[in-house]
Amino acid sequence: MISVTFYDTKAYDRPAFEQYGALHDIRFRFLETKLNEDTVDLASGSDCVCVFVNDAVNAAVIDKMYRFGVKLIALRCAGYNNVDIRAAYGKVHVVHVPAYSPYSVAEHAAALLLTSVRRIHKAYNRTRDFNFSLNGLTGFDLHGKTVGVVGTGKIGRIFIDICRGFGMNVIAYDPFPASGTNIEYVDLDELFSRSDIISLHCPLTEQTRHIVDASAIERMKKGVVILNTSRGALIDAEALLEGIKARKIGAACLDVYEEEADIFFEDRSGHILNDELLSRLISMPNVIVTSHQAFLTQEALSNIAQTTVDNILSYYNNDGVCDNELCYRCDRIEQCKKSRNKRCF
Numbered sequence: 001m002i003s004v005t006f007y008d009t010k011a012y013d014r015p016a017f018e019q020y021g022a023l024h025d026i027r028f029r030f031l032e033t034k035l036n037e038d039t040v041d042l043a044s045g046s047d048c049v050c051v052f053v054n055d056a057v058n059a060a061v062i063d064k065m066y067r068f069g070v071k072l073i074a075l076r077c078a079g080y081n082n083v084d085i086r087a088a089y090g091k092v093h094v095v096h097v098p099a100y101s102p103y104s105v106a107e108h109a110a111a112l113l114l115t116s117v118r119r120i121h122k123a124y125n126r127t128r129d130f131n132f133s134l135n136g137l138t139g140f141d142l143h144g145k146t147v148g149v150v151g152t153g154k155i156g157r158i159f160i161d162i163c164r165g166f167g168m169n170v171i172a173y174d175p176f177p178a179s180g181t182n183i184e185y186v187d188l189d190e191l192f193s194r195s196d197i198i199s200l201h202c203p204l205t206e207q208t209r210h211i212v213d214a215s216a217i218e219r220m221k222k223g224v225v226i227l228n229t230s231r232g233a234l235i236d237a238e239a240l241l242e243g244i245k246a247r248k249i250g251a252a253c254l255d256v257y258e259e260e261a262d263i264f265f266e267d268r269s270g271h272i273l274n275d276e277l278l279s280r281l282i283s284m285p286n287v288i289v290t291s292h293q294a295f296l297t298q299e300a301l302s303n304i305a306q307t308t309v310d311n312i313l314s315y316y317n318n319d320g321v322c323d324n325e326l327c328y329r330c331d332r333i334e335q336c337k338k339s340r341n342k343r344c345f
């Protein structure tokens with residue numbers, strides 16, 4: 001029996017895991033608390049720890065898990081910027097779900113874009129109050145506008161297809177351009193200066209942290225719409241707020257926020273929000289915030305559970321081999337041992 005402790009679980013996480021887990025010899029323990037140095041002791045006695053985007057899997061946490069005999073950290077998400085994979089190397093193997101439904105995120109980005117430019121959020125509130133006035137609801141056509149897509153991986157390319165369906169012109173920036181596509185790649189400067197809409201679909205790395213900062217905003221068109229469904233820290237939120245206050249940014253649609261870890265995924269209504277910056281952003285008429293919801297479709301939840309269970313089974317039943325293992329050397333193919341030994345270490 002493989003024992004797995006889940007951190008940061010919500011009611012919507014459990015059904016799919018219980019369904020797939022019941023078919024196998026796995027015992028799940030679902031905790032609501034997030035993983036950090038204060039809560040890692042709860043994983044004692046587990047074979048595997050399953051974490052999500054805002055669990056803090058730092059070196060101290062990894063060392064404790066290693067001492068407890070935890071062999072595997074199974075991320076039930078794609079991004080792994082919250083895991084110190086360098087610290088995990090040689091101690092605890094790390095697996096993730098590289099793709100579960102890129103459509104869920106790309107479609108959410110498109111939903112945010114349409115909501116914002118056609119003022120659907122305002123119209124919804126008005127008509128519920130029997131206010132049928134159209135004043136202030138004038139939007140703009142997406143057709144013919146230029147969208148700049150930063151990161152043309154799985155999600156970015158689906159978002160591009162959606163934008164093309166609307167008749168938009170697409171330009172993109174990615175240090176590793178996708179081959180065999182007809183995407184017009186430009187450098188970041190050109191993307192910032194030509195785009196009416198900018199959508200971020202790259203991972204959070206040292207290179208991409210605050211890729212949208214004050215100087216980037218300065219180079220953008222007046223009235224630009226910025227979409228972020230990737231990771232909060234891609235945007236310097238203070239610079240974003242300044243750009244909005246200066247009327248430079250036409251709208252911002254944020255599914256993620258740099259300091260979301262202690263705020264998102266919880267019901268904070270009735271409480272005073274201890275984040276001035278987020279409060280100020282939310283108060284802006286041209287900002288839409290969703291709380292890291294882009295992944296949340298039935299298809300995605302089902303695929304996440306299935307792949308996570310498969311990752312765990314593969315690791316434990318296949319001599320530690322799992323195709324979805326990752327390490328800090330993986331992106332330097334010749335240095336990662338997986339290509340030779342089928343395992344990162």
Ligand code: NAI
Nearest residue numbers: 079151152153154155156174176201202203229230294295
């Ligand atoms: P992917 O790995 O398929 O694509 C990422 C792309 O970004 C790659 O083409 C890569 O070359 C590119 N990239 C790397 N460094 C870059 C840089 N400096 N500038 C521009 N592009 C760069 O990843 P996928 O599946 O498309 O996911 C993208 C991001 O979406 C994830 O990293 C994650 O942060 C976010 N995400 C958000 C979710 C949500 O619920 N809001 C759910 C799932 C993913």
